[in-house]
Amino acid sequence: MSHTSTLAVTQLKQLIYYHLDNESPDNANFLAERLYSIDPRNPDSSHLLALTNYRLRRFKTAYDCSQKSGANGRHLGCAYVLALACQELGKHNEGIAALEKARSLWQGRSHWGKHTESSTRHTPDAAAVNTLLGKLWRGHGDSRRAGDCYIEAHKSNPFTWEVFQGLCDMGAEIDLAGSFRMTTELASSITSASASILNQETIKDEPPVVPVSSTNNMNSIHALTPTNDPFNPVKNGGDLVAQAQSNFLLPRIKSKGLFGNNGSKPTSQQSWDTPTANGMSGDEDVEMGGVQQEAASAEEPPAAPTRRSRTALQRLGLDAAKDSQKARATTVRSQAKPSSETVDTDDATNAAQRRSQHKRTISGHSAQITDAETITSAPRRSNRLFSQITGSKTTSRVPADSNTLTAAKRDEVKKAKATGTKGRGPAQVGRVVSGNRKVMPPNPTEAKDTRAPSRNAAAAPVTLHKQALESTVAVEMASTELLLATFRSLGAAYYLLSRYQVSSAVDAFKALPSAHRESPWVLAQLGKAYYEASEYSSAEICFAKLLKLQPTRIEDMEVYSTVLWQLKKPVQLAFLAHNLRDLAFNSPQTWCAVGNAFSLSREHEQAIACFKRATQVDPEFSYAWTLMGHELLTNEEFDAALASFRKGVGSERRGFGAWYGLGKCYERMGKWDEAQRHYRIAFEINPSNPVLAVCIGVIMEKLHHPKAALTQYSHALNLAPNSALARFKKARVLMSLKLYADALVELEVLKNLAPEEANVFFLLGKCFKGLGRRADSVRTFTTALNLDAKASQYIKEAMEALDDSDEDDMDDD
Missing domain, CATH: 1.25.40.10 (Tetratricopeptide repeat domain)
Structure with a gap:
């Protein structure tokens, strides 16, 4: 290629x-x-x-x-x-x-x-x-x-x-307890990700490091070494000290910095040696530490660092001459941020060497030359600059052992020096004669500041970077643990719902923080939990609140449509179906809602067509297969219903509704054993459903196992104490076992649960007959006749048979 x-x-x-x-x-x-x-x-x-x-x-x-x-x-x-x-x-x-x-x-x-x-x-x-x-x-x-x-x-x-x-x-x-926990793989991934992010941010925030140039290059020119000099901030790029302390990049190292003559002030370094004049003539000065003459031009080279003197008088370097004293005072006052400008003068061992060179006072200009010393060269630039400040006043060379200073002048000079060096710290920077840079012994009092950094000091940024990484990882771990705790709460509630532990699931969802409890997903799960518990009114409230928060939601709306079908609310169901059709015409949830609307209006063929359309849109949508099977069962199309329920089971093995439908089909077909097997499979999937327990009890009655049926009905009542169907079935079994007293207890409770149900009063009349309470029996039969006139024939036959003591016939109505 x-x-x-x-x-x-x-x-x-x-x-x-x-x-x-x-x-x-x-x-x-x-x-x-x-x-x-x-x-x-x-x-x-x-x-x-x-x-x-x-x-x-x-x-x-x-x-x-x-x-x-x-x-x-x-x-x-x-x-x-x-x-x-x-x-x-x-x-x-x-x-x-x-x-x-x-x-x-x-x-x-x-x-x-x-x-x-x-x-x-x-x-x-x-x-x-x-x-x-x-x-x-x-x-x-x-x-x-x-x-x-x-x-x-x-x-x-x-x-x-x-x-x-x-x-x-x-x-x-x-x-x-072991779910949503910090695993080894996750902790390792978090550590690696945090280190990568921290390194990227460090590289992004790192200032460009300019390497120290060779002695022949004066254009690349700032050594990025941190400094603590508050009087010499970095003009370009911010404070290097702050950057070094925040990014842990710049170690305190001892080096020689080369500074250009571009007018920008470099940082002062307490541990630097006296630099050499690289690329400059021997007559030029070097400016260090940001000490700059106010009258100096932009191209004036920087000054060299100070050399420490041995005595106080030598540090001052004052001349007895009055003009020289005035010149020095003017120089000290004219500096913006002056340091102690000192120089060693008049050493007996190198006096001849100093006479052969250009000699300077502490003020930076040429000293007076004796008659034997005649200057043939042109005056120095720094001397010219200084002459502009002092009015071209000449000064005499300061003797090395001058003791002619008066007390008043000494005090004056000390005050000027104290003013110029206030707040500068132990490092002192001054001006020296080019070529006369004698390295002095270190001052013991400043050893801590001037010594080279140790290996521990050089490794400090690495340690700080490691601490920053550990801190970042700790914060990331804490945030991850908080998210895992939230997921653990949501997971516990969903797990309980998937196990059909409905009451516990409802409590778990309600225990969530309000931010999550009022979210659409949680409201949908809570609505399904209420639906499984047959609390359809509470389920409707949850789904209605859900649609207010998210009017365009499609998921779980098939359950909401079934809730409305159970509540017999055709208007609300039709409205929901129209909205879903406008939102998502080709979604299985939409066609399930439309099919439920037709089913509620008893248009079963239209309902079957809608459910079939839902299965065509999504063949794996088990809920649509289940609803279509129930509609086919209503039309007594048993073979088609069995095929539909089997499709539902194939799509979702734990869809207990399809297993229940298979059991109902076999029950209607008179295949009791098959019905019992499928009912029990459904009950194993959803052991908290009282309807399934009742269905198993009914099959047990059909198989002539009344005691087993009684056990199932009792279990159903434990699951749902307010279940009228389970209590009614239990009372019938008790009466078939001639346990009339126990049956009467159940019927008295049932009468309060269903005060307008004719079958309850009819069964209660037969119970009174078994107890020999003929008057109560007649009264309850009359109440049943008033409640259901269509069953008058059966009720009258029961009243006429009150005197028959062997009457054990049970009316299945």
Whole structure:
């Protein structure tokens, strides 16, 4: 491939990712075709082409594009897209095989912390692949392997809610105390992500470090070493000390800094040695520590650092001459931030050397020359500058052992020096004669400030960086633990609901913080919990509040439509169906709501057509198959109803409604054993449903096992004490066992639960007959006759048979 083609491939990939990130799959697909045309042998091209087709829901095309490089497991992206397409096309085995062959490419991989606003990953990690594998195994019908994959995904990333939800929906036994906990893999991922983010921020905030140039280069010129000099802030780029302390980048090192003559003030360094005049003539001065003459021009070179004197008089370097004293006072006062400008003068061992060179006083200008010393060279620039300040006053050279200073002048000079050096600290910077930079012994009192940093000092930034990393990881861990605690609460409530522990689930959802308790998802789960508990009014309140918060919600609306069907509210149900039709015409929830509306209006054929349409839209929508089976059962189309219920069971093995429908079909067909088996399967899935317990009790009665039926009815009453049906069935069984006293207790309670039910009073009359209370029996039979005139024939026959002591016939009405 030519260089031009390589560049085109790179640009096309960038553009494809750009359009994918901006939700433009059409543009991305068009560019992916161009990329595949240029570079068809590259599996990356096949991956992007397959991915864009999958985003466009062209599942068969995505399958074809990714099969070559994905089926053999050589490219992880192709294998993953192939598995996604296989999931949609129902080819679960092929998708599982592709991911298993690519296991070495994704096993152990974690993308925690790598998906941000500015970065993303277009290939999956271990958690994502295990999640998809779990779905494929579950679609294949192998719940055990699906559970294993879900568990591995949960270990890698416990925030993958779909994994926990899948485990709950499969009916897996979950240890809630061990769920949503900080695992080793998660902690390692958090630490790595935090370190990466901290390093990126450190590199981003790090000031550019200018290397120390050679002695012949004077243009690169600031040593970025931190300083504590408050009088010499960095003019460009902010305070280096603050940057060093905040970023832990700049160690305190001993070095020689080279400063240019660009007019900017460098930072002073207490541990620097006296610099040499690199690239400068011997007649020029060096300015250090930011000490600058007010009258100095912009191109004046910086001054050299001070040299410490041995005595106080030598540090002062004052001359007895009056003019020289005035000149020195003027120089000290004219500086903006002066340091102690001192110089060693008149050493007996090097006097001859100093006479042969240009000699200076502490004020920085040339000293008076004796008659034997004639200056032939031009005056120095610094001397000219100084003459502008002092009015070209001449001064005599200061003797080395001058003791002619008066007390008044000494005090005056001390005051001037104290004023100039106030607040500067131990480091002193001054001016010296170029070429006369004698390195003096260190001052013992300043040893702490001037000594070279130790290895501990050099390692301080590393230690601080480690502390910052530990602090960042600790904060990230605390935040993650808080999120895990929230997920744990949500997971516990959903797990209880999936186990059909309805009352506990309701309490768990209500115990959530208000921010989560009032969210649409939690309200939907709470509404379903109330629906399972047969508390339809409470369920309606939850769904109504949900629609106020999210009027365009489609999910779970099929349950809401069934709630309205149970409450016999045709107007509200029709309104819901119209809204859903306008929002999502081709969603199975919409057609389930429309079918329930037709069913409530007793248009069963229209209802069956709507439920069939829902199954055509989504063949795996188990709820639609179940509703259609009940409608077919109402029309006594038993074979079609059995087929529909079986489809529902095949789509969702734990759909107890479909198992219940199968039991009801077999009961209507008179196949008691089959009915009992399917009822018990449904009851194992949902052991808290009192209706299923009652259905099993009815079959036990049909099979002439009254004591077993009595056990089922009693269990149903334990689950739902206000269940009128269970209490009525129990009273009948007690009467069949001639336990009239116990039956009377149940009927008295039932009379309060259903005061207008004719069957209750009819059964109560027969109970009074069994107890020999003929007057009470006649009274209750009369009440039953008033409540239901249509059953007058049966009631009159029972009243005429009051004198028959062997009357044990039980009216099934």
